[in-house]
Amino acid sequence: MPDILVLGATGYTGRLVTRYLQAHRDRGTFTFAIAGRSRTKLAHLVAELKLDVVNDVEVVEVDVMNDDEEKLESVVRRVKVVINLVGPYWRYGTPVVRACARNGVHHVDLTGETHWVKHIIEQYDYLATKTRTIIVPACGFDSVPSDIVAHLSAKTLRAALSPSSSPSVQVGVGHSASAFRLVGGISGGTLESMMCALEEVPSAALRSAREAYSISPVQGPPVRSPIRLLYTLPYLLPKTYGSILPLAPHDVATVQRTWGLLERFSSSSSPQVASDSPQEAHAYGPEFTYEEFLSTGTGPLAALRALATSVGLVVTFLCLTYLAPARWLAKKVGPASGSGPSDLKLEKGFVRCTNITSSAPAPGREVTHVKTSLRGHGDPGYLLTAIMITEAALACLTTSTLPLLGQKGGVLTPMTAFGDVLVERLRMSGRFEFESFVVRDRRDVGEGRKRR
Template identity: 85%
Template sequence: MPDILVLGATGYTGRLVTRYLQAHRDRGTFTFAIAGRSKSKLAHLVAELKLDVVNDVEVVEVDVMNDDEKLLEEVVKRVKVVINLVGPYWRYGTPVVRACARNGVHHVDLTGETHWVKHIIEQYDYLASKTRAIIVPACGFDSIPSDIVAHLSAKTLRAALSPSTPVGPSTEVGVGHETGVGVGHSASAFKWVGGMSGGTLESIMSALEEVPRDVLREGRKAYSISPVQGIPVPPPIRLLYTLPYLTPTAYGSILPLAPHDVATVQRTWGLLERYSSSSSSPSPQVASDSPQEAHAYGPEFTYEEFIAAGTGPLAAIRALAASVGFVVTFMCLRYFTPARWLARKVGPASGSGPSDLQLEKGLIQCTNITSSAPAPGREQTHVKTSLRGHGDPGYLLTAIMISEAALALLSPSTLPALGQKGGVLTPMTAFGDVLIERLEQSGRFEFESAVVTDPREESRKR
């Protein structure tokens, strides 16, 4: 029985995932199978990557698009983890999640469709928690980097505010247990070099053409997929962003990925808030000495992100222009069918992608500034967290992120206590530091997180 099933292996990202798993540093410790709907494309992938289908890699022909759920379930129940790369997920993803939830099989995917995540939470979160199936949407560029930087900043704040105070999931109040001081505002500025996949484009079109308007509207609401409602007015989307507490001022524009990333981070916050405030102890099926405990960010936590445009007046103008351009483009795609037709014509085709040389030239950089929540008689503490990834973030790094997430699921006893409980989770509630360490070991990612001085306070002292 294979450990991992790569579903949609013959697509462009699927080929990258298969190649990464085949050459993985721990290749001798796991087995995997590749699955797709085209026998000829599977054979081509086997030949291209020189896969040993006799003694090593299993090949499975399955079509999630033909509504044969019995066959799909038979395939899924034979593995421990499914890497689901078949999107748009609103169109094709639900039967796969259902099969995993029913059979206690773990599942990771690359969705950026908040409305679909909301749907599977409502339908399968309870079932998955009962079967111990760990279902983790958004394990690529959407939304692992965002979830990681918020997690690391909160962890650094926790160490700074209560370095010697032991805290547990049933006693902690926010980040600073003894003071009740938690995380306040958190903002991330992204810049990257890389392309958009055909799958991402098709997911956008699917949302605009197939998903009911009321479903989209519910998915766009603040805390739409969080089990806990946050502060009444979270940071709004705006045309010009700034990164707080840095000099010179860094400006930014609307990030198209932001709504789903923010929703994912909000779900992380909500899951931790609910788990940490619960008076009940962890399930008896979860080891009491779990290597990671759940720490709430605190009730005043808010998160936002944007595209970094640089510093100075020209950067502000560029950021404003980029935001206006995005709004105009989105409105055209939403309300004009010819605009969607044109986008499909000029956009990346499904299954296509950049060359290996182009993949290597890509990069991602994220700078996050997170502050402690304001408290009477206490100066705020500020943390700067940086993430750097070497490679195209939408393709190469995404393939690495989802692969390492899947491999982490093969050792569930090493995961955070909340992750071991199962259900529809987020990258940080499911994996925590385990995933961060795995990404560092890949040689493609670097992380830094440290307390920084508020330059405004320094100027007042001078």
């Protein structure tokens, strides 16, 4: 029985995931199978990557779109973890999640579709907790980096502000903001998911998913408008400006769900569980809020670039939403599903994320600010995404080392399911670097200075 099933292995990202699994540093500790709907494409992938289908890698022909539920379940129940790369997930993802939740098979995917995540939470979260199934949507560039930097900043604040004599004392986290810089392409799958949302998803479902805390089990504090024309990174000087980040609504919703799950778990756990377990789940606190944006740099010109970029994105979104010819054109000129850049272009991509998180105001204590940096080497939407989802799937194989919420199962988020286990796995991949420290000087002196 294989440990991992790569569902949609013949797509562009599926090939990257399969290649990464085949060459993984821990290759001798797990087995995997590849699945797709085309026997010809599967054979081509086997030949391309020189997979040993006799003694090592199993090949499964399955069509998520057309096969009946019984066949899908018969495939799923033979493995421990499904890496689901078949989207749009609103169209094709639900039967796979249902099969996994019924059979106790863990599931990770790459969705950026908040409306679909809300749907599977409502339908399968309870069942997944009963079967102890880990279901984690958004395990790629949507939304692992956002979830990680908020998690690391909160962890650094706890270490800085919790009295050493009472390490279990909860430290309230206030506002958290992330500025992203990146070089990389948009995938055909992302474009197809956008078109699916605009043309197939009921408008009521889209409106509901856009509400603050739409997928959080707890309603949080009021937040600023999620869409603004100009953003700034708090506290640091010189001031960093930024524009709308198209991925932000789903990333923010994911981080809000992390916050809500931790709040609910913390309030329901006994003090014995909360303080003694090495996989302790620390709540961020009731005043936590999160936002993110695309950095355009510092200075007046950066502010102008941010405004121009945001206006352009808003106009594009309105055209795609209300003008059918605009959607037709986007499908014609946009990247085709299953296509992607060359290996050379994959290597030239990168992502840099700078997060500033502040402690919540407290009587007799000054506000403390933490800077957390994430650096990813490679195209974030393709190469790094393949690494992130693969390491998340491998983390599912070591359930006993996961945070308590991960051990309980349910529809979770990257940090509530995997926490520091995933952070360390990404660090060991050699593609990611993380740094988190208390800021002693508002002047941004860069990573590695003023480190706590």
